[in-house]
Amino acid sequence: MAEHTQSAKAARPSVLLELFYHMRSCGLAVTPTQWLTLLEGAAKGLHGSSLMGFYGLARAILVKDESELDDFDVAFASFFEGRAPQTKEIEQRVLDWLRRPIPPFDVDAELRRVMDEVDVEALREELARRLAEQGEKHDGGNHWVGTGGTSPFGHSGYHPGGIRVGGQGRLGSAVQVAAARSYRGHRQDITLDVRQLTVALRKLRVLVRSGPQEELDMEETIARTARNGGDLEVAMRPPRQNDIAVILAMDVGGSMEPHRRLVDRLFSAAHGARHFRRFEHVYFHNCIYETVYADPSFERPIPVRKLIGNNDGRTRLIIVGDAYMYPGELTERYGAVHWDDRNEEPGIAWLERLGKHFARTAWLNPLPPWSWRAPSIGIVRKIFEMYPLSAKGVERMAEELAG
Amino acid sequence: MKNQFDQFSGTRTYITSAQLRHAVNVAVALERPLLVKGEPGTGKTLLARAVAEDLGMPLITWHVKSTSKAAEGLYVYDAVQRLHDSRFGDSDVSDIRRYIKLGPLGRALTGDERVVLLIDEIDKADLEFPNDLLHELDAMEFTVAETQDQYRAERRPVVLITSNAEKELPDPFLRRCIFHYIQFPDRELMSHIVRVHHPDIEKKLLNQCLQKFYWLRDLPDLRKRPSTSELIDWIGALVASGVSLKEVEDQIPFLGSLVKRPEDMDVVEGSGRKSARASSRWV
Known part of the structure; x- marks a missing residue:
């Protein structure tokens, strides 16, 4: 393998290395070891001597998670598209290199020039003519329409200026496949489903041994039995459990209406995450004052003092809201936006009280971080660490709250 | 070789x-x-x-x-x-x-x-x-x-x-x-997959089933989207009970084998009603 790499280096110093650094600059954490694996794969001919095959090989080796597939596609496509005028040349250079381990086809300059000159209309006509002449299925060869040959028609073959007839494209289409970005839906920073959120929330755990003793403690059993002179003495211990209790406080109504589905998913995820020791959820509107509610229609009030009294400081408090409001709602007595909420103390006092009682708190904002400019958001961020309500944001929050 | x-x-x-x-x-x-x-x-x-x-x-x-x-x-x-x-x-x-x-x-x-x-x-x-x-x-x-x-x-x-x-x-x-x-199979691949399990299914019925299936999967509020194995079971039930093409066109028989959560049932019924209302509004 080393030999291959070296000779390839001598011949074409930088194309693949360029691609490697391009991938890294696109934010893909490709490691040298992975890269060497890719070279090993290419040396074994696993790319099937086509750019499409190389795309598949590189993707299988370099991508580690479906959330990276889109980044990979973008990086791969942009590497070739960004060099539009030289794309053909680069493809050719990559393929030249790839061809080294097993040389499956050769296109000399003369043939290439001829092929490039053929215009599409002429090709179509020629295809129609040959299809009319040809009465049977045909594979290989260089004239008839079929598979795997060098005629300009058919599929899985190689012809620089050809028309693909069904089947799967090999050569140039890798860039198109990459550019189609069919994995966009798996990006972590834009889409969020309950499952992704649940996975993100899994990080929120601190394992301790507590509860009834129902797990066999093998080491202790052996030790005790040995001390007992061989008379079996079984030792049990409690299983490891998550020690984290969570309160989820959600802002509903008003400016939060567009984010309703997102917040709903976060709630489902947190509620479904059975690994919390305790999970409680409450609702509020815009800002938290004396009272929060057990239901989103604000019919079952819970005094915040009670919430504080019932939960010790180790409970994790997660507030979800856009923190977007008139600053007076935070700083003024009677500032609450609700007509009948006559708050004797400004909202900020309540937020500070919560921030003080709960040692670990976080504020999840459904708005993207670049838009966190409103004065009210600035005030809230002085009390609570703010994270975007994305899979990454929730994950970061979970790690922070667990620590 | x-x-x-x-x-x-x-x-x-x-x-x-x-x-x-x-x-x-x-x-x-x-x-x-x-x-x-x-x-x-x-x-x-x-x-x-x-x-x-x-x-x-x-x-x-x-x-x-x-x-x-x-x-x-x-x-x-x-x-x-x-x-x-x-x-x-x-x-x-x-x-x-x-x-x-x-x-x-x-x-x-x-x-x-x-x-x-x-x-x-x-x-x-x-x-x-x-x-x-x-x-x-x-x-x-x-x-x-x-x-x-x-x-x-x-x-x-x-x-x-x-x-x-x-x-x-x-x-x-x-x-x-x-x-x-x-990736979740697209229609073309899916019809191949179904044919492996139900080789005798009529083309029209299969198309109709796939249409209903992908419509269900595309409902934005569905919590658990039906999977391939559920589709195959569902079609098995349809074939075994001799449901007609018309019935599959009009409604979704045996919906329970595709959608399993009560809240998802509501979602399906809600959107089914909406589309029905939309089409009958001017009648």
């Missing part, structure tokens, strides 16, 4: 995409584990059976549970049994090897022939589980601490690992794997 590389080509009963076949072949050729992820019901577990069948190798399956430990995959030393035996003296306790039971990974590494090893749902176990397997999967060797016996795989097994993304897998582990994400 198959060439050296394209060893896996799918089997008669297991339909794959070209990309998945490529990934399997890359993993086999590079002798690295293949990590397969994808929505539930996309046939991750069946893949291992198909690969084993196609390559003509025996399949060893390790079903990972939330309590699984990496070491159990190699071997378990049944100390309690040995203690019991020593108390009652009814068997030879001096031979410690009698109490070493090889696990699935242990058997895959010590067998005489090359095998396919499926580590199913690796994400169910503890977060550290995959890391604990790193050395064994890399070096394909292990030592039984109790006896100091060393084992080394004569022929590296083909290792397939599935994950439902319940837990995130550690980076060092991921870097060693060949990765493939099974």
